[in-house]
Amino acid sequence: xxxxxxxxxxxxxxxxxxxxxxxxxxxxxxxxxxxxxxxxxxxxxxxxxxxxxxxxxxxxxxxxxxxxxxxxxxxxxxxxxxxxxxxxxxxxxxxxxxxxxxxxxxxxxxxxxxxxxxxxxxxxxxxxxxxxxxxxxxxxxxxx
Numbered sequence: 001x002x003x004x005x006x007x008x009x010x011x012x013x014x015x016x017x018x019x020x021x022x023x024x025x026x027x028x029x030x031x032x033x034x035x036x037x038x039x040x041x042x043x044x045x046x047x048x049x050x051x052x053x054x055x056x057x058x059x060x061x062x063x064x065x066x067x068x069x070x071x072x073x074x075x076x077x078x079x080x081x082x083x084x085x086x087x088x089x090x091x092x093x094x095x096x097x098x099x100x101x102x103x104x105x106x107x108x109x110x111x112x113x114x115x116x117x118x119x120x121x122x123x124x125x126x127x128x129x130x131x132x133x134x135x136x137x138x139x140x141x142x143x144x
Contacts, residue, residue, distance in 0.1 A: 013048030
């Protein structure tokens with residue numbers, strides 16, 4: 001459950017970050033207000049990212065998972081926000097492939113450990129965090 005809270009916080013952080021960077025393109029008023037944008041929009045974005053990172057690492061036991069999930073949420077949201085607010089098409093082959101790969105990355109980070117643990121006949125409850133932080137002894141010294 002905590003990983004989903006982390007994903008939600010990453011989504012909020014990505015939305016705030018998008019507006020921090022692109023508000024200058026949406027409104028003439030924001031064009032020269034980079035410091036105000038950093039303070040008013042960037043500060044909440046940073047807080048969302050910080051808590052998203054904390055929740056995701058606690059849930060998965062891996063900073064790598066947090067990194068990939070955080071990046072992938074941005075790659076999923078960016079095309080929609082850019083399409084809606086800046087009228088740039090997200091329906092190009094390149095963008096759609098990246099969008100699909102981002103969904104795959106999140107799926108791998110959330111569920112790949114389950115497939116791995118099942119392959120080694122390890123109880124999912126015992127393996128969840130252990131697999132991700134290398135403590136569930138999937139590889140014994142004899143196997144190496």
